[in-house]
Amino acid sequence: DTEVTQTPKHLVMGMTNKKSLKCEQHMGHRAMYWYKQKAKKPPELMFVYSYEKLSINESVPSRFSPECPNSSLLNLHLHALQPEDSALYLCASSQEGQRRSNSPLHFGNGTRLTVT
Amino acid sequence: GESVGLHLPTLSVQEGDNSIINCAYSNSASDYFIWYKQESGKGPQFIIDIRSNMDKRQGQRVTVLLNKTVKHLSLQIAATQPGDSAVYFCAENPWASGGSYIPTFGRGTSLIVHP
Numbered sequence A: 001d002t003e004v005t006q007t008p009k010h011l012v013m014g015m016t017n018k019k020s021l022k023c024e025q026h027m028g029h030r031a032m033y034w035y036k037q038k039a040k041k042p043p044e045l046m047f048v049y050s051y052e053k054l055s056i057n058e059s060v061p062s063r064f065s066p067e068c069p070n071s072s073l074l075n076l077h078l079h080a081l082q083p084e085d086s087a088l089y090l091c092a093s094s095q096e097g098q099r100r101s102n103s104p105l106h107f108g109n110g111t112r113l114t115v116t
Numbered sequence B: 001g002e003s004v005g006l007h008l009p010t011l012s013v014q015e016g017d018n019s020i021i022n023c024a025y026s027n028s029a030s031d032y033f034i035w036y037k038q039e040s041g042k043g044p045q046f047i048i049d050i051r052s053n054m055d056k057r058q059g060q061r062v063t064v065l066l067n068k069t070v071k072h073l074s075l076q077i078a079a080t081q082p083g084d085s086a087v088y089f090c091a092e093n094p095w096a097s098g099g100s101y102i103p104t105f106g107r108g109t110s111l112i113v114h115p
Helices: none
Strands: A004-007 A010-013 A018-025 A031-037 A044-050 A053-057 A064-070 A073-079 A087-094 A111-115 B010-014 B019-024 B030-038 B045-051 B056-058 B062-067 B072-077 B086-094 B109-114
Touching: A004 A087, A010 A018, A018 A031, A018 A087, A031 A064, A031 A073, A044 A064, A044 A073, A053 A064, A073 A087, B010 B019, B019 B109, B030 B062, B030 B072, B045 B056, B045 B062, B045 B072, B072 B086
Parallel strands: A010 A111, B010 B109
Antiparallel strands: A004 A018, A018 A073, A031 A044, A031 A087, A044 A053, A064 A073, A087 A111, B019 B072, B030 B045, B030 B086, B056 B062, B062 B072, B086 B109
């Protein structure tokens, strides 16, 4: 079992809906990440939080809004999504903040999002 | 053997064989490299990492080789087992101009192990 927990596992939403994806880790990691993964493709970085501050936004559309309420939690708020946003959304954490050192990512099992 | 399809290269091996998965990275500024394994329905799982001051690192049944001259990584899996069947991604972690590391994944290789 992964030490990064994502909820829900599956989500179906209409284009006018507002929903949120949640991610939690209790490893004391100081960097948290959102990735988007399409079928048979590598994960693509969306956002990075380092020490609870947004440090990287990879030109993600504003219909995706990240939030880091504390060092253990990461949310991704979704609004007015398009069918092409359907994908697996992965949360990850790493031990050190993004500006300090390299360490491997620990991933959750993702939320499978379908936009209808 | 290995085949490169439209989306995901595939490597098919027999159980007990050794497997070699290759990866070309693009950024000369990368100084840290990681291999991940992703099974169906799961997130990527860390296998082994290597820093740019090394050219080889061994784990349990896995070895990573780094050739900085040609920007090439490989993952060797000894005595491959059916449980090794998964998609394998290499990842690099270049320091970006904005002042952060940017973990970036290669396109992945699907390993199929036949019993």
